[in-house]
Amino acid sequence: MRGVNFAADVLDAADPDALALVELARDGGRRTWSFGEVADGSARLAGWLEGGGVRRGDVVLTLVGNRPEWVMAMVACLRIGAVVLPCTEQLRPKDLAARCAVVSPVRVLADPRNREALEAAGLACPVTYLDEPGLFDGPDRAQAPKLAPADPCLITFTSGTAGDPKAVLHGQRYWAGQEVQATSWLAAEPGELVWCTAASGWSKSARNVFLAPWLRGAPALLHDARFDPAERLDILERERVTVLCMAPTEYRVIAARTELRPFPALKGLVAAGEALNPEVLRAWQEATGLAIRDGYGQTETGQLTGMAAGGEIRAGSMGRALPGTSLWVSDDGELVADPATVPTFFLGYLRADGTVEAPSSPWSTGDRVRADADGFLFFEGRTDDVIISAGYRIGPFEVESALVEHEAVAEAAVVAAPDPARGSVVRAVVVLRDGFAGTPELGRELQEHVKALTAPYKYPRIVEFAAELPKTTSGKVRRTLLREG
Numbered sequence: 001m002r003g004v005n006f007a008a009d010v011l012d013a014a015d016p017d018a019l020a021l022v023e024l025a026r027d028g029g030r031r032t033w034s035f036g037e038v039a040d041g042s043a044r045l046a047g048w049l050e051g052g053g054v055r056r057g058d059v060v061l062t063l064v065g066n067r068p069e070w071v072m073a074m075v076a077c078l079r080i081g082a083v084v085l086p087c088t089e090q091l092r093p094k095d096l097a098a099r100c101a102v103v104s105p106v107r108v109l110a111d112p113r114n115r116e117a118l119e120a121a122g123l124a125c126p127v128t129y130l131d132e133p134g135l136f137d138g139p140d141r142a143q144a145p146k147l148a149p150a151d152p153c154l155i156t157f158t159s160g161t162a163g164d165p166k167a168v169l170h171g172q173r174y175w176a177g178q179e180v181q182a183t184s185w186l187a188a189e190p191g192e193l194v195w196c197t198a199a200s201g202w203s204k205s206a207r208n209v210f211l212a213p214w215l216r217g218a219p220a221l222l223h224d225a226r227f228d229p230a231e232r233l234d235i236l237e238r239e240r241v242t243v244l245c246m247a248p249t250e251y252r253v254i255a256a257r258t259e260l261r262p263f264p265a266l267k268g269l270v271a272a273g274e275a276l277n278p279e280v281l282r283a284w285q286e287a288t289g290l291a292i293r294d295g296y297g298q299t300e301t302g303q304l305t306g307m308a309a310g311g312e313i314r315a316g317s318m319g320r321a322l323p324g325t326s327l328w329v330s331d332d333g334e335l336v337a338d339p340a341t342v343p344t345f346f347l348g349y350l351r352a353d354g355t356v357e358a359p360s361s362p363w364s365t366g367d368r369v370r371a372d373a374d375g376f377l378f379f380e381g382r383t384d385d386v387i388i389s390a391g392y393r394i395g396p397f398e399v400e401s402a403l404v405e406h407e408a409v410a411e412a413a414v415v416a417a418p419d420p421a422r423g424s425v426v427r428a429v430v431v432l433r434d435g436f437a438g439t440p441e442l443g444r445e446l447q448e449h450v451k452a453l454t455a456p457y458k459y460p461r462i463v464e465f466a467a468e469l470p471k472t473t474s475g476k477v478r479r480t481l482l483r484e485g
Contacts, residue, residue: 003146177343302344
């Protein structure tokens with residue numbers, strides 16, 4: 001692959017008058033942005049960053065919602081070769097401080113509504129709030145140099161299944177490699193409006209909120225508000241969305257709480273993160289005439305599989321390997337990939353000392369799947385203990401660590417419990433210290449305690465108390481027994 005630059009190759013090369021973004025703000029306001037407006041604003045922000053000393057390879061952390069300012073901050077970093085670390089606004093001060101201890105950003109770009117969390121995090125680098133004058137209309141437009149495919153461009157954090165979350169470092173090839181899934185799976189055409197509802201800060205949000213749509217010449221919808229099932233359908237209809245990308249939980253909740261109906265402009269429904277149950281697939285197809293096409297990927301790999309647009313649909317399957325991607329199922333049922341065939345494969349895990357831990361090859365995903373005779377893949381579960389709840393991947397270790405920080409908790413183990421709406425929820429089994437009683441009031445107190453220390457979606461929705469945890473002779477918790485109990 002020759003030198004690349006997303007800002008120059010995609011944004012600057014687009015028709016400047018064509019629609020790039022539709023913004024639906026929290027206050028109910030609506031605004032449209034052309035490719036020319038986004039290119040100019042992001043180039044001037046990039047110029048401001050360079051004027052403030054940000055250089056190629058430096059890390060810039062963003063803490064902004066689904067707003068054009070977040071998109072322009074991301075593109076500004078891509079333009080000058082800075083490495084962007086997008087963070088979800090659900091992170092707590094402890095989460096932010098932990099991430100910054102690993103990646104050492106030189107600057108933070110944030111929404112003013114996140115001021116309290118950032119101040120509590122006590123970060124060493126300067127924080128700039130995006131309502132500051134002159135950021136998007138300054139005098140200097142940064143140049144867009146050609147960058148090598150292996151030059152770093154993006155950091156996202158894993159869920160932390162066996163320890164603290166890991167910093168996943170992606171190269172410039174990550175955005176360019178999105179062309180494969182953008183063409184075969186997302187499949188928007190120029191001018192068709194794409195709405196990926198993932199919150200900013202998740203790996204899926206960067207690639208499918210705007211990267212993949214723009215690679216296809218399609219505009220993106222940004223909705224900076226909490227999930228409301230009825231409102232979601234109203235927006236689909238009013239904005240004439242063509243391609244909708246949602247988490248499986250969102251599809252489930254909407255089907256359960258609203259009256260689904262046809263949407264004349266809608267031509268594609270895609271989902272990724274966990275399997276969808278047959279009744280939800282059936283409800284959407286009967287109402288809209290469209291099948292939800294599933295896909296699969298990881299923070300480290302980007303998307304690996306997908307139900308191809310215009311191809312055969314098999315309910316419950318996450319599709320087949322994307323074109324050119326080599327995947328196979330090992331003898332013990334684990335999905336394995338050849339990194340050389342994955343255009344969005346990561347560079348490695350970034351360590352706190354600045355070195356990079358190279359990934360293994362072949363790449364073991366840690367997910368158990370089965371394949372049918374035609375190559376369609378079906379997800380069966382994790383080889384580790386990660387919990388997938390409402391599309392979020394939650395590492396038990398982090399929740400357990402938060403629980404044992406409470407004065408009442410001696411030990412804690414966290415596993416998944418089935419849930420009809422979320423797929424799974426976090427279930428905590430807690431052993432108390434002497435002098436404490438396992439009351440409903442203490443259970444609620446522990447839930448609030450976890451919310452205060454981690455992103456709120458990780459808190460245990462079920463808290464149970466036990467005299468002891470089942471363990472192996474070597475002292476390891478037997479999670480299988482807990483899941484069965």
